[in-house]
Amino acid sequence: MNMTERLIEILKNSGADDYEITINDTKAWEFYFIRHELDQNRVRNTKEISVKVYKKSEDGSSLGFATAVIPPTASDEEIEKTVKDLVFQASLLKNRPFELTGPGESSIETEESDLKEQSYGFIKTMDEIPEDENSYLNSYEIFIERTDRRFINSRGVDISFSYPYSMVEAVVNARNEKEEIELYRLFEMGTLRKEVLNENMTEMEKMGLNRLRAVPTPKTEGYPVLFSTDDARNIYYYFIDNTDAAMVYRKLSSFEIGKSIAEEGTGDKLTLKALGRLEGSSSNFPYDEEGSPVRDMDIITDNVPVNFHGNRMFSQYMGIQDSFSLTNIRAEGGTHSEEELRSGNYIEALEFSDFQVDPITGDIFGEIRLAYVHNADGSGYYVTGGSISGNMKDNLGSMEMSCSLRQYDNMLIPRITKLYKMNIAGVE
Amino acid sequence: MRSVFSEYLVSITDTVKDMVARLAETYDYVSALATDSKGFAVRISNSSKSASNRTMTTERGIVFRVSRRGLYSEYAFNDLDPEKEDEAMERLEQALEDQYDLLYSAGVREYETPELDDEPLELFVEKETEILPEDCELETMVNDLVDICEKAKQMDERVVECYTSAQSTHISKMFISRNRFLRQSYVYSEGSVAVVAANEEDNKFAYKAVSGLKGPEIFRDLRSQLEPCIKMADELLSSERIVPGEYEIITDPSVTGLIAHEAFGHGVEMDMFVKERALGKYYIDKRVGSDKVTMHEGALCAENVTSYAFDDEGTLAGDVTEIENGILKTGICDALSAKRLGTVPTGNGKRENYAHKVYTRMTNTIFDSGTDSLEDMISSIKKGYLLEGCESGMEDPKHWGIQCIVSLGREIIDGKLTGKIVSPVIMTGYVPDLLGNISMVSSDREVFGSGGCGKGHKEWVKVADGGPYLKTIGRLG
Numbered sequence: 072m073n074m075t076e077r078l079i080e081i082l083k084n085s086g087a088d089d090y091e092i093t094i095n096d097t098k099a100w101e102f103y104f105i106r107h108e109l110d111q112n113r114v115r116n117t118k119e120i121s122v123k124v125y126k127k128s129e130d131g132s133s134l135g136f137a138t139a140v141i142p143p144t145a146s147d148e149e150i151e152k153t154v155k156d157l158v159f160q161a162s163l164l165k166n167r168p169f170e171l172t173g174p175g176e177s178s179i180e181t182e183e184s185d186l187k188e189q190s191y192g193f194i195k196t197m198d199e200i201p202e203d204e205n206s207y208l209n210s211y212e213i214f215i216e217r218t219d220r221r222f223i224n225s226r227g228v229d230i231s232f233s234y235p236y237s238m239v240e241a242v243v244n245a246r247n248e249k250e251e252i253e254l255y256r257l258f259e260m261g262t263l264r265k266e267v268l269n270e271n272m273t274e275m276e277k278m279g280l281n282r283l284r285a286v287p288t289p290k291t292e293g294y295p296v297l298f299s300t301d302d303a304r305n306i307y308y309y310f311i312d313n314t315d316a317a318m319v320y321r322k323l324s325s326f327e328i329g330k331s332i333a334e335e336g337t338g339d340k341l342t343l344k345a346l347g348r349l350e351g352s353s354s355n356f357p358y359d360e361e362g363s364p365v366r367d368m369d370i371i372t373d374n375v376p377v378n379f380h381g382n383r384m385f386s387q388y389m390g391i392q393d394s395f396s397l398t399n400i401r402a403e404g405g406t407h408s409e410e411e412l413r414s415g416n417y418i419e420a421l422e423f424s425d426f427q428v429d430p431i432t433g434d435i436f437g438e439i440r441l442a443y444v445h446n447a448d449g450s451g452y453y454v455t456g457g458s459i460s461g462n463m464k465d466n467l468g469s470m471e472m473s474c475s476l477r478q479y480d481n482m483l484i485p486r487i488t489k490l491y492k493m494n495i496a497g498v499e
Numbered sequence: 500m501r502s503v504f505s506e507y508l509v510s511i512t513d514t515v516k517d518m519v520a521r522l523a524e525t526y527d528y529v530s531a532l533a534t535d536s537k538g539f540a541v542r543i544s545n546s547s548k549s550a551s552n553r554t555m556t557t558e559r560g561i562v563f564r565v566s567r568r569g570l571y572s573e574y575a576f577n578d579l580d581p582e583k584e585d586e587a588m589e590r591l592e593q594a595l596e597d598q599y600d601l602l603y604s605a606g607v608r609e610y611e612t613p614e615l616d617d618e619p620l621e622l623f624v625e626k627e628t629e630i631l632p633e634d635c636e637l638e639t640m641v642n643d644l645v646d647i648c649e650k651a652k653q654m655d656e657r658v659v660e661c662y663t664s665a666q667s668t669h670i671s672k673m674f675i676s677r678n679r680f681l682r683q684s685y686v687y688s689e690g691s692v693a694v695v696a697a698n699e700e701d702n703k704f705a706y707k708a709v710s711g712l713k714g715p716e717i718f719r720d721l722r723s724q725l726e727p728c729i730k731m732a733d734e735l736l737s738s739e740r741i742v743p744g745e746y747e748i749i750t751d752p753s754v755t756g757l758i759a760h761e762a763f764g765h766g767v768e769m770d771m772f773v774k775e776r777a778l779g780k781y782y783i784d785k786r787v788g789s790d791k792v793t794m795h796e797g798a799l800c801a802e803n804v805t806s807y808a809f810d811d812e813g814t815l816a817g818d819v820t821e822i823e824n825g826i827l828k829t830g831i832c833d834a835l836s837a838k839r840l841g842t843v844p845t846g847n848g849k850r851e852n853y854a855h856k857v858y859t860r861m862t863n864t865i866f867d868s869g870t871d872s873l874e875d876m877i878s879s880i881k882k883g884y885l886l887e888g889c890e891s892g893m894e895d896p897k898h899w900g901i902q903c904i905v906s907l908g909r910e911i912i913d914g915k916l917t918g919k920i921v922s923p924v925i926m927t928g929y930v931p932d933l934l935g936n937i938s939m940v941s942s943d944r945e946v947f948g949s950g951g952c953g954k955g956h957k958e959w960v961k962v963a964d965g966g967p968y969l970k971t972i973g974r975l976g
Contacts, residue, residue: 100598103856105774108610109602111835113573114594115854117560137550142559143578144507153552163641164548187601194605210774240955242776244897253776253897257956321546321660323695323702384547424902424927425893431695431702438902438927440895458743458902458927458976496743496927496976 074143078122078150079223085154087161088134089125089171091224093360094118099216100186106208107198115216118143124154126161127168135164169387172362173226179357184235184262189215192263193239200269206276209242209253220356228362235261236353241272245279252282254422254440256301259480261353267478278421281453282441287498288457291444295491296459297412297419301479302426302437303488307402309463310343312430314370316381316389323431331374336468342404343371345380346483349399354481356398363395370397373404374467401483405472412473412487418495419443420459433463435493454497461493500714501625504684505535505671507559514581515561515675518588523677525592526565528614530676532811533561534853538632538668543644545652545660550637554666555951556961560853563591564812569611571835572598575854613838615812619678622815624808626685630714632667640665640718647692647725655729657696657736662706665690665718674813681813687804687961688717689949692724696732703735703922705906708949710963712802731888734920735907741921743976747883747911748926749876749968752945754905756964757889759864760952761901762930763787763794763821764964765894767830768847768859773839777896779830787827788934793867794822794966796831798846801863803963804948811857812848819845825934833859851958858954866966869940876939876970877911884908884975885916886924889947899930908975925976932972939970 072080075094082090099115123138137160139153193213200208216236223229239258244251254275258268298306310332318324326332332341345368348355359365361383369377379389386394413419420426423437438458445451469492472485515531522529538554560577574591602609644663651661667688674681693706707724709717750758763779771777779787798806798816809815812834820828832840833848836859849860877885888906895901903926910919948963 101856102602102607105610108608109570110610111571111573111856112595112598112602113575113856114598116574116576116590116594117854118578135548139552140557144559144580156552157550160550160637163638164543164550165645166548187597190598190601191605194601194607198605209776240957242774244775251897253895255955317547321544321695322697323659388546424895424900425891427891427904429704429923431704432923433702434923436902436904436923436925438893438900438925440898440900456900456927457974458925460743460923460925460976494740494743494976496925496974498974 074120077147078120078141081151081154082122082124085124085158087124087158088127089225091123091171091222091361093121094221096219097216098186099214100190102190102194102213105210122154122157124157124161126158128165131168133165134168135161135166137161137164166384167388169384171224171226172383173224173228175227176229179232184217186215186217189237189263192265193237196263196265196268197239200272205247206243206245206279209244211239211241214238222358222362224362230358230362232357234356237262239268241275243272243275243279245276245283247283250283252279254279259353260351261355264351267351278441282422282455285441285453285455288439288442288454288495290497291418291495294416294418294495295489296493297417298488299419299486300421302420302423303484304479304482305426305428306488307400307482307484309428309430309433310341310371311397311400314376314379316379316391316394317385318430319379320385320388326376328376328379332371332376333374333467338469339406339472340373340404341371341402342373344369344401345397346399346401349481349483351478352399352481354398359396359398365395365398399481402485403476405474405485407471407473409473409475409487412471412489413445415447417445419445428463435459435461435463456498458496459493460496461490465492466490500628500631502628502631502669502684502686504625504682507535508533508671508673511579511581512673514579514584517584518563519675519677521588522563522565526567528566528617530564530674530813531561532853533673534671535559536668536670538666539635540664540666541637541641541644542662542664543641543648544662545648548645554668555959556668556670556852558852562853565595566614569613570609571612573856612835615834615838617676617678620681622681622683622808624683626712628686628714629716631686632669632715635667635715640715643722647722651694651725651729655696655733657698658729658732659695659697662693663691663721665715665721667715674809676813679813681809683808685712685807686714687712688715689804690718690721691949692721692728694728694732696736698736701736703732705731705735708947710804710948712804712806731906735922738907738920738922741908741924741975745972745974747880747970748973749880749885749970751885751887751968752965753889753947754886754903755866755966755969756947757892757903758933759794759866759966760861760962760964761892761894761903762934764796764861764864766896766899766930767821769830769832769840770836770859771896772830773836778899779827779896782827783829785827786825787931788822788825789937790824791869791937791940792822792825792934793820794865795819795867796821796861796864798862801865801946801963803863803946805862805961805963810846810848811850812844814844814846814848817846831859831861833857849960851960855958858958860954860960861952861962863946864962864964865944865946866969868942868944868967871939871941873941873968876941876968877916878914879939879970880911880914883911884921885911886926900927901930901933902927926973927976928974936972937969941968943967
């Protein structure tokens with residue numbers, strides 16, 4: 072009897088009302104470079120067995136759940152003790168009842184990937200990024216993974232699928248005779264997307280050189296802010312989080328089905344869709360973590376929420392039976408060309424220390440490492456320092472987006488997002 | 500009570516020692532870090548209650564580090580069966596050989612590093628704690644947390660949701676090399692109370708936390724955090740936006756800790772010196788702050804969540820004076836970076852867990868106390884803010900930029916708190932300016948260990964930071 076079979080046997084005899092088991096078998100290769108010299112190579116072969124136990128109260132009015140990670144080296148006694156503890160812990164926790172996914176069986180082979188082949192491709196791609204003495208790769212880390220996942224629950228679900236995950240962390244330096252600066256990026260994808268990596272790295276090098284020309288950020292009162300890099304994803308996470316059933320149920324979000332998220336204004340109307348599959352994404356999972364099938368679904372259409380999403384517990388609390396946790400996202404609805412958005416006075420944020428949009432308060436923050444100030448008369452220059460702040464709620468009616476889209480791993484979003492009601496704290 | 504060392508690690512000790520010895524026949528340097536850290540996390544809010552045996556640092560696995568002709572390689576796995584040692588050896592050696600083949604075929608150049616020191620050393624540490632996580636009475640604790648959440652809504656009807664969390668971890672780690680055999684076991688815990696409160700216009704989030712090198716007994720203090728948390732939410736709901744500008748500021752110990760962490764925590768992680776990514780490398784023995792600034796870093800300089808006896812590379816814990824009276828004295832260093840820089844490691848080589856690489860990481864990063872009182876500091880300010888509550892931060896060691904997100908600012912005019920609150924507050928600036936303008940330092944200090952720290956945007960580890968109240972000048976927005 073293998074460990075999974077032993078675990079199921081123990082769970083069946085534990086007094087648990089329901090259970091879920093997730094097994095992730097991950098094989099990963101990692102390579103760390105300083106300039107183009109290998110600092111370290113690593114192999115990671117890990118198996119993670121996670122079990123979730125559900126226990127109803129005697130009168131069925133509440134449902135508790137508790138989760139444990141069981142090491143693959145656990146003895147039968149350890150497994151039995153862990154499961155016994157879980158059943159006890161679950162019995163202490165009183166949640167409103169909800170139903171698990173079930174039943175269904177499938178075995179899906181997703182994207183093919185070979186660790187050695189992928190590693191070779193990533194190493195070569197990074198080695199061939201064009202560089203010169205003023206703009207070069209300081210260091211980079213390459214992570215290539217393949218995970219075989221199996222999900223089993225007590226309602227008859229037994230699903231297996233595999234997925235690839237790749238990540239490159241890169242630091243690009245730019246220098247002139249006076250100073251040297253760096254830019255940091257973390258790129259995630261399924262398997263190697265050579266052209267995307269090339270495009271991003273070239274863009275980073277260009278930004279690095281522009282930062283060397285930057286002057287301290289001046290007062291730019293009333294200037295709208297353009298977001299045209301991967302930081303813009305945080306703006307769209309605000310909408311994703313505010314349509315999450317958990318946020319809505321807890322009244323942390325005021326979004327309602329059928330009610331526009333913004334007063335009628337001058338801005339574009341956002342359309343947000345869940346995608347079951349997005350080419351190149353590292354999140355092309357056919358099922359979510361609770362075994363619910365992932366599919367295409369409209370979330371917001373023309374500023375009006377049409378479906379909430381999320382885990383089974385909060386979805387069912389909201390009366391939704393067939394929802395799932397989002398994996399890939401497409402945001403659109405822009406009516407403007409990039410040229411139109413890049414006209415008049417504006418400040419284009421190109422690099423932040425850490426750009427944040429708080430999903431609960433709507434607060435927006437970021438220290439400017441590089442931005443481009445454009446004046447209505449056509450003049451422009453690069454700036455650094457100071458910060459940008461604002462609130463999403465103040466911007467909902469006036470936000471503008473480009474028609475053109477750009478993909479960042481599992482998100483396809485407008486190339487440019489323009490927010491009008493922002494404060495810019497300059498350093499002059 | 501002793502934090503008893505892991506039975507599982509005891510059971511694999513001979514196997515790991517044997518594997519190290521066998522690998523030493525092929526490789527120039529060999530070591531292994533084996534971990535077995537257990538714990539619990541209970542999260543209770545008004546609408547959701549859950550429990551798990553997983554915290555940020557629970558893990559069981561092993562990583563072997565080997566070097567050959569100056570190239571360091573690692574193999575991490577978590578299914579070591581002492582009865583199948585040969586099979587484990589074969590898989591390890593084959594996996595690394597496959598990678599070496601690939602590196603050869605891709606024409607990769609190697610960064611050569613001298614062999615790590617391996618002087619003989621033995622250590623066995625089981626730190627004391629009042630209660631072990633595995634002995635915690637969960638039923639009482641769950642009931643307490645449920646009650647705190649219910650009370651929160653009764654205390655203020657604007658509270659939409661109250662969140663509580665209690666996490667406790669019993670760490671066991673074992674480091675084995677040819678000449679070293681180190682074992683340690685200790686317990687740390689952290690808990691929090693947070694509320695989201697709403698009025699017609701805004702949602703605001705307030706939180707208070709407890710943490711320490713303690714067992715679940717620390718959660719007895721959680722209830723007392725509720726009232727200040729709700730008071731903070733109330734203040735945030737009535738707060739105004741700050742007019743961006745440069746102000747005289749006083750930072751509370753949590754914001755002071757955030758500055759310590761971001762400014763000369765990340766700024767002097769010496770693996771960044773190897774990559775020429777930190778300006779600090781060129782400022783050793785130079786002034787980076789006012790005379791009032793002295794800062795320490797190390798697992799030994801405070802008792803908190805990351806106060807271990809040895810780090811993940813088998814280096815004993817340290818206490819480094821990074822800045823002394825404004826002069827940058829040294830940085831912190833992992834063992835490999837120390838070899839590359841020709842210096843000594845400081846006990847700051849940390850992994851997210853056994854499956855992750857070692858980087859130079861912080862432990863306790865703390866400003867020393869001074870002699871001023873908070874009252875004197877407030878009365879010395881003509882127009883400025885007392886900044887309270889750290890939320891997040893980010894640094895730029897190459898350029899010494901800093902970003903700190905602070906929960907709120909209390910307005911001070913003519914030496915008095917006016918009662919006006921501003922939020923949110925983003926403090927930005929140039930680190931030497933921020934530290935150079937420190938003119939007053941309070942005589943007390945606090946250390947906080949409830950947060951985590953990433954390297955870039957990954958590699959999350961536990962850290963603690965803190966210090967006294969500081970008076971300086973900051974750019975707020």
